[in-house]
Amino acid sequence: MHAYLHFGVRSFRRAITYRAATLAGMATNFFFGLVRAMIFAAFYEAAVAPPDMPVEQAVSYVWLVQAILGLGFWPFFSDPFIADIRTGAVAMQLLRPVDYQGCWFAHSVARLLQMTLMRGVPIGALAMALGFLAPPPSWESAGLFVLSLGAGMVLAVALAQVTGAIAFWTLDATGPSGLMSVLTMFLSGMLVPIALWPAWLAEVAHFSPFPGLTDTPLSIYLGRYVGPEALGAIGLQWLWAAAMLLVARGLISRGFSRLEIQGG
Amino acid sequence: MRELRHLLSVYFHAIGVRLKGQMQYRVSFLTETAAQALVTGLDFAALAVLFSRFSNLRGWSLWEVGLLYAIVHASFSLAELAARGFDTFSRQVREGAFDGSLIRPHSPFFMTLCSDFHARRLGRLAQALTVGIVCSAKAGVVWTPDQVLLFIGALIGGACFFVALFVIGATLCFWTVESIELINIFTHGGIEAANVPISIYRTWFRNVFVFVVPLAWVNYFPALHILQRTDPLGFPPVVQVLAPLVGMMFLCLARLVWTVGVRHYQSTGS
Amino acid sequence: MIQATDLTKDFRIARHRPGLLGALRALVVPEFTVVRAVDRVSFHIARGELVGYIGPNGAGKSTSVKMLTGILTPTSGRATVGGRDPQRQRRDNALRMGVVFGQRTHLWWDLPVIESFELLRRMYKVSLERYRENLDTFNDLLDLSSFFQTPVRQLSLGQRMRADIAAALLHDPEVLFLDEPTIGLDIVAKQRVRQFIETINRERRVTILLTTHDVSDVERLCSRVIVIDRARIIHDGPLTALRRRTDSHRTLVVDFAQEHADLSLAGAQLVEHDGRRATYRVPAETAPAVIARVLSEYAVADLSVRETEIEEVVRRLYEGARG
Numbered sequence: 001m002h003a004y005l006h007f008g009v010r011s012f013r014r015a016i017t018y019r020a021a022t023l024a025g026m027a028t029n030f031f032f033g034l035v036r037a038m039i040f041a042a043f044y045e046a047a048v049a050p051p052d053m054p055v056e057q058a059v060s061y062v063w064l065v066q067a068i069l070g071l072g073f074w075p076f077f078s079d080p081f082i083a084d085i086r087t088g089a090v091a092m093q094l095l096r097p098v099d100y101q102g103c104w105f106a107h108s109v110a111r112l113l114q115m116t117l118m119r120g121v122p123i124g125a126l127a128m129a130l131g132f133l134a135p136p137p138s139w140e141s142a143g144l145f146v147l148s149l150g151a152g153m154v155l156a157v158a159l160a161q162v163t164g165a166i167a168f169w170t171l172d173a174t175g176p177s178g179l180m181s182v183l184t185m186f187l188s189g190m191l192v193p194i195a196l197w198p199a200w201l202a203e204v205a206h207f208s209p210f211p212g213l214t215d216t217p218l219s220i221y222l223g224r225y226v227g228p229e230a231l232g233a234i235g236l237q238w239l240w241a242a243a244m245l246l247v248a249r250g251l252i253s254r255g256f257s258r259l260e261i262q263g264g
Numbered sequence: 265m266r267e268l269r270h271l272l273s274v275y276f277h278a279i280g281v282r283l284k285g286q287m288q289y290r291v292s293f294l295t296e297t298a299a300q301a302l303v304t305g306l307d308f309a310a311l312a313v314l315f316s317r318f319s320n321l322r323g324w325s326l327w328e329v330g331l332l333y334a335i336v337h338a339s340f341s342l343a344e345l346a347a348r349g350f351d352t353f354s355r356q357v358r359e360g361a362f363d364g365s366l367i368r369p370h371s372p373f374f375m376t377l378c379s380d381f382h383a384r385r386l387g388r389l390a391q392a393l394t395v396g397i398v399c400s401a402k403a404g405v406v407w408t409p410d411q412v413l414l415f416i417g418a419l420i421g422g423a424c425f426f427v428a429l430f431v432i433g434a435t436l437c438f439w440t441v442e443s444i445e446l447i448n449i450f451t452h453g454g455i456e457a458a459n460v461p462i463s464i465y466r467t468w469f470r471n472v473f474v475f476v477v478p479l480a481w482v483n484y485f486p487a488l489h490i491l492q493r494t495d496p497l498g499f500p501p502v503v504q505v506l507a508p509l510v511g512m513m514f515l516c517l518a519r520l521v522w523t524v525g526v527r528h529y530q531s532t533g534s
Numbered sequence: 535m536i537q538a539t540d541l542t543k544d545f546r547i548a549r550h551r552p553g554l555l556g557a558l559r560a561l562v563v564p565e566f567t568v569v570r571a572v573d574r575v576s577f578h579i580a581r582g583e584l585v586g587y588i589g590p591n592g593a594g595k596s597t598s599v600k601m602l603t604g605i606l607t608p609t610s611g612r613a614t615v616g617g618r619d620p621q622r623q624r625r626d627n628a629l630r631m632g633v634v635f636g637q638r639t640h641l642w643w644d645l646p647v648i649e650s651f652e653l654l655r656r657m658y659k660v661s662l663e664r665y666r667e668n669l670d671t672f673n674d675l676l677d678l679s680s681f682f683q684t685p686v687r688q689l690s691l692g693q694r695m696r697a698d699i700a701a702a703l704l705h706d707p708e709v710l711f712l713d714e715p716t717i718g719l720d721i722v723a724k725q726r727v728r729q730f731i732e733t734i735n736r737e738r739r740v741t742i743l744l745t746t747h748d749v750s751d752v753e754r755l756c757s758r759v760i761v762i763d764r765a766r767i768i769h770d771g772p773l774t775a776l777r778r779r780t781d782s783h784r785t786l787v788v789d790f791a792q793e794h795a796d797l798s799l800a801g802a803q804l805v806e807h808d809g810r811r812a813t814y815r816v817p818a819e820t821a822p823a824v825i826a827r828v829l830s831e832y833a834v835a836d837l838s839v840r841e842t843e844i845e846e847v848v849r850r851l852y853e854g855a856r857g
Contacts, residue, residue: 364640
């Protein structure tokens, strides 16, 4: 356990030097936030009856999406663990005493944490300072939001592992990762908050793990889920995360056996 | 004229060779193209969801906005298909490959244009055009010959606009080692902004895209004419027909900037 | 054919200052140091010559070649290639010259070799007939067909070099610039490339400027060598003249028939003594006389006279210039 913690901290430190959230990248996010907020505001002018989500919340939602973008966009192509699986170099891991999934998990969480903090904090702070983003309505919401964000990160890593593990079987990782990106971007609520979706589509989304990446934590932030409802939502995030981690574990061990049979 | 014909034949040969090579990997080619189409179609899907909740966007219907979406996405895909060499230019400069463009009997602009091609962008182009055709039908567009001509002109002008952005982005690589991601704000950010009528934005924001970086001329003005709408911004209707020219002029400007960059490279080395 | 007159190239290198404050200062008020990479280099190469251009790393070889090929603009001085200015008439010049850079290829990375050739054929407007003739000839000499279909990025170093040289000659250039064409190659590959260069020069009268780090390239191929060190030319002339300038001594190795206690020779410096073999260092002029004396005074089983290795000669030249 201690080894994984150490590995995670080292990955975190190294990830900071990547400067993944470059100034230009953040500027791009900021621009997207501006554009999308204006588009939403313009749409709301046509609202005949007030929708479930008031315009202020929708605008805040848009800015929050830009801040925590790291949860929805998994950098599949720069993930060294997935690259190893694709190239077959992962066979060397069979010789190591550490758990492959554990290492991968620690590394990924560290990296995601770094990306989210380095991007989210500046963008969030700037958006708040400019009055685009409203702070959470209560300390309770703020606290629950942090919990939900954490759960969301674990879920994101779990989904990435499932996607990446498929590379044990396919030569090319672009298929599964492309599909995963599409599903994630849409069903997580990154483009449009699920509160604004037609009911039947929202139902479909709620049967998938994806809302836990974006819509759930952000709805908690906005105070749309409070108290037991919020805790239930967070619980659901953890449930999905655990399930996906198990699936990933199964895939990885199956993948390793396949490698062993093939002779590595 | 003969020179132009020669350049075109070399250019299309360079593209053709790569297209042939990429199509050999049939499965990979198809999945990548399909994935491209899906991912870029999400923008339209998001708009559809919003339109199902809100009936219109400042008086524009989903179908009318769909035409805007189609033109800008198709223009961008054409630009990516035609000029990928400029998109990947930062790597070329870093690896010292640009010298190779200077020892050939063609302009370094032309050499860079011929230096790369990726067929997978065809997915996005096909998807954008499909959406465009469907939406324009639902919006009640009558495709008279002059409308068709304007549509094609808009695509060409729009492609010129995006190629110009690629060229400017590539030129910046002559000065800094880091590839400037700032250009992404104008390409991907620009597409995001142009998916909807540019008239919905605040004045200061809108004016940048009308007067400085001519994004509005890519799809907004031509669409107004095709949809037979009056311009809420109050520009004279003639600009709608002349819009494609603005993209082409922007490309000429970018070409000049590029020449400055090449001269700088030749005096300072790599 | 190639004329360089007081060709000079200065580079302005931005000074990097340490620390955060330094970095900020460097951004706002950049300071430059001027490095002179090529200093008033002048030479004339006639049509059909095969000239070697050697010098230590960083001497200015590649920079001079880049100016002659139109890649870099000179700070001052002039260059003409075939009567054309490589900068002002870059495209005209490019049509009639070939360039090979040993460090990296300028063929298209992602295309098969034959497709790169095809593309070049079109760019240089080579007639199909002439293209096929050249391709056949080069294939005979360099055995290219075995990797025609291989993408350039997958070629071995030796294959890539052969492809590069063939590509540079497809359009029948008048002038060929070879920048380190044998770098990293094994002996067999080097031999093949050298043979090809020699053939091209002899049969097609292509003027060749061969820049190389490897002095034995020059020794095998060039009758004339230009030596550059620290941006300046320190020698321009036949290889023999180079020797004469720095190579004043010969090495004499004598295998005596019998053991001798005292193997000293008048007019010769005994360098080494191992059993019956003695190695002497003798001034070049007196070497014949010393040899005659040894043969007449002693019973000799074997005798050899060696010139100093060319690398040694060149090294002495650098040292002489710097001293």
